[in-house]
Amino acid sequence: MTPVNAIALPPKICIGSRAQANSACTNCNLRGLCVPAGLSSEELEHLDTLVTTRRTVHRGETLFRRGDRFASIYAVRSGFFKTTISSEDGRDQVTGFQMTGELLGLDGIGDSSHNCDAVALEDSAVCVIPFARLEGLAHEFAGLQREFHRVMSREIVRDHGVMLLLSGMSAEERLAAFLVNLARRLEARGFSSSSFVLRMTRAEIGAYLGLKLETVSRTFSKLQNDGILDVRQREVHIVDPIALSRLVSDDAA
C-alpha cells in the first residue's frame, strides 16, 4: 500500500533457465555480478556443469552453521543473508550481509568446516557450488582459478574496510558508510540507489557496525532530522545522497 512497495528490494529475480537445466550460469542474469564476471564463454559452460543444484532457505533458517563440515560454497540467487560469528560470552558479530550474486562460505575452506552461521533474512535461494569440483575445474581453467582468487582477495579487502570503519568512525559515519555501500550494491543490481527496504533489524545493523540497536535507531532519527534521510521503519529514502557520502570519513573538513 505504501508507495515504497514499488521499490522493494528483491522482485524475485527471474531466472533465464530452469533450475535443472545445465546452463545454470551461462543463461543466468546474475552473470555480471557473480563469479562468472571475468570468464570466457567456454569457461562459463564448464561452470554450468558444476552448478547443478539449488537450495531454498526460508527466512530465519540457516544455510550452514559454524562447525558444519565444509563441502560447498554458495552463490546467492535471490534473497538476502547475514553471516555471524559469536564469541563465547554470547555477543555476536555480523560479518557481512550478502545479496544477489554474492558468495557465502569462503571462510570454511581454511579448516574444512564453516566458521560462521549463514542465516536467510528473507526467503532465499542459493546455487550450491561443490568446492572440490570447483577446485578441480579451476585446476583446468586458469581463468576460473584467477577469478576465484580475485573474489577471495576482494573479500579480504572488504573486511579491512570494515575494520577501518569499526576502529575509528563515529556512529553517524558508520551508518552513513553502511547505507552508501548498500545503495551502491543495490544500484549495481538495477535497483534504486535512493529508496530501498532494509532486510535486517536495527539490532543486526548494530551487530555489523559495532553499535547497540538503540544507537542505530537514534542515528537514523538524527539523519532524518538533518534532512539527509527519510526513514519509516525499514523503508529508507536517501534525500540528500551527497550529504550522506560527505559524512563518510570527512570530519577533517
Next chain:
Amino acid sequence: MTPVNAIALPPKICIGSRAQANSACTNCNLRGLCVPAGLSSEELEHLDTLVTTRRTVHRGETLFRRGDRFASIYAVRSGFFKTTISSEDGRDQVTGFQMTGELLGLDGIGDSSHNCDAVALEDSAVCVIPFARLEGLAHEFAGLQREFHRVMSREIVRDHGVMLLLSGMSAEERLAAFLVNLARRLEARGFSSSSFVLRMTRAEIGAYLGLKLETVSRTFSKLQNDGILDVRQREVHIVDPIALSRLVSDDAA
C-alpha cells in the same frame, strides 16, 4: 644488557640454504609455518623453482604501497611487518602484523594493485613469490592450489575475528586478545610465549585495536597493577597467562 634481551623476538632465523640456491623452500626451516605446510615433497621442489629472489626491507621502509602494481606476494623470512590502510581524512588502520612465515600482499590480487601499505617494523627479509607463476604452478599441482586457498580463507577468518574484537570488546579485552594471539604465534615459532619484545609502538597497537595510544598505555599499566603483566616499555612478561586468557571474552562469568 637487560635480561629480556635474551628473549628478544627475532634471533636472525638461520637459513638452511643460501639465498641463491634453488632449494629455497625445501630446506627452509620455516617450512612448517609458511605456505609449504601442507605440501608433498614433490610439490615443495616445484615451489623452490618459484621462490628465487629475496628482498631485504629495512626498518621503516615499505615493501609495497597502496596503489603499487600487484605482481607478487611475499613471505616474511625474518623480521616483522605491519600492513595499514588509511581513510581520506588521515586516520589509519593497521590491518595486521606479520611475522616469520606469514604472507603479505594477498589483498592485491583482487584488482591487481596493492590495497595497503606494508611497512617493516625492523630490518626484515622476505621471499618474493611472483603471483602469475604461483598461479601457474597451482594450476599444475592441486595440492599447492588447495593450500593457497586455505591460506586465503584463514586470512578471512582472522579478519572476522578482528571485527569481533573491534566491535564488542573493551580496551582490556582487546589488549589481552592481542597479547594472547602474539604469544601463541611466537610460541609456534619456538620463542617464549611468556616473555617477548614488542616490535610496534603503542600508537601502532592502538591503530590495530581501535584504541588511542594513551588508552593502550593505560591498559598496559592496569594489567601490570593487576599482576597479570610485567611491562617495561616494549618488553612484556606475561606473569599470569591464565588470567590473561580469561580476560578475552569472559565478562559473562
Next chain:
DNA sequence: CGCTGTTTTGAGCGTCCTCAAGAGTAGTGG
C-alpha cells in the same frame, strides 16, 4: 649532551552504552 620520538599519567569531556518505558507493526487464532 641535547635532540627526537615514545611512553606514562592526569583532568575533563563527549559519545555511546545501559536501563527502562512506551509506541508501532506483524502474525495468530478465536
Next chain:
DNA sequence: CCACTACTCTTGAGGACGCTCAAAACAGCG
C-alpha cells in the same frame, strides 16, 4: 474481524568508558 501476543523500533535519563588536551618522564641516537 479484531483481539492478543511477540517483536521491533523509538525516545529518555543517567552513567561509564575511552578520547582529547596537556605535561612530564624516559629511551635511543647522533
